[in-house]
Amino acid sequence: MQIFDTHTHLSMRDFQRDLLEVFSRARESGVQKFLCVGFNFRSSGESVALAEKNKDVYSAIGVHPHDAKIVQAEDFSFLESMLLSSPKVVAWGEIGLDYYRDLSPRDVQKSVFRAQIQLAKKHRMPIIIHDRDAHQDILRILKEEKANEVGGVMHCFSASWKEAREALDLNFYISFAGNLTYPSSRGIQEAAQKVPRERILVETDSPYLKPWPDRKGRNEPLFIKEVLRFLADLRGEKLEDLAQKSWENAHTLFLKGGR
Ligand code: NI
Numbered sequence: 001m002q003i004f005d006t007h008t009h010l011s012m013r014d015f016q017r018d019l020l021e022v023f024s025r026a027r028e029s030g031v032q033k034f035l036c037v038g039f040n041f042r043s044s045g046e047s048v049a050l051a052e053k054n055k056d057v058y059s060a061i062g063v064h065p066h067d068a069k070i071v072q073a074e075d076f077s078f079l080e081s082m083l084l085s086s087p088k089v090v091a092w093g094e095i096g097l098d099y100y101r102d103l104s105p106r107d108v109q110k111s112v113f114r115a116q117i118q119l120a121k122k123h124r125m126p127i128i129i130h131d132r133d134a135h136q137d138i139l140r141i142l143k144e145e146k147a148n149e150v151g152g153v154m155h156c157f158s159a160s161w162k163e164a165r166e167a168l169d170l171n172f173y174i175s176f177a178g179n180l181t182y183p184s185s186r187g188i189q190e191a192a193q194k195v196p197r198e199r200i201l202v203e204t205d206s207p208y209l210k211p212w213p214d215r216k217g218r219n220e221p222l223f224i225k226e227v228l229r230f231l232a233d234l235r236g237e238k239l240e241d242l243a244q245k246s247w248e249n250a251h252t253l254f255l256k257g258g259r
Helices: 019-028 041-053 065-070 073-085 106-122 135-144 161-169 186-194 221-235 239-254
Strands: 003-008 031-037 057-061 089-098 127-132 152-154 172-176 200-202
Touching (some): 003 200, 003 239, 019 031, 031 221, 041 057, 041 073, 065 106, 073 089, 073 106, 089 106, 106 135, 127 135, 135 161, 161 172, 161 186, 200 221
Parallel strands (some): 031 057, 057 089, 172 200
């Protein structure tokens, strides 16, 4: 079985002590590719470095809405130079809006989000979207900025079928993470049954979002199987088939079908 964990934060401190073991546990259980996602300048740089060091790791670069308030215009050219210097950078993200924690003022979040969509389009990179309690503004901005020209993924999907359908119309994939397995996630589960299989991705978002029932503690790529198992059951599909299909989808979106 081949599994692509399309969203991890393996460069974070949480993995500093035992990253090699985390990798080998995951690889042994079939996780054969990892997309390590940046959320500020430092983590973007670290993600690129990790991808340069490991054949099966790819990276994404971007500034998360939490850090939108500390961004300056010249910082973006720094991100662009990272992108141009490494063929392992395959997406722009994670970017978006977070109205749950509101760590940056909302108007700043929006302008930093728009600026990065434009950069993703300039470099023809798919976009990784972080959307926390901001579904309507996210979808509106994606439409206004014509993000469909590059497409991307709604990472850690947390809305309902209505929003999923709008995102699909905008040329976006839907990625499911550990929160899919929580008993309170009925709306997400309903969407997960309806998303066409050509547009499904899976991820751990590790070290966050450990799947149910053992939600406490650090998540890691190994546990992506719990997400796949839950999703396959929901959809009445075989785990192996869904793993394979989402593997192919990840290649189509991030690796232009190849590599
Ligand atoms: Ni993330």
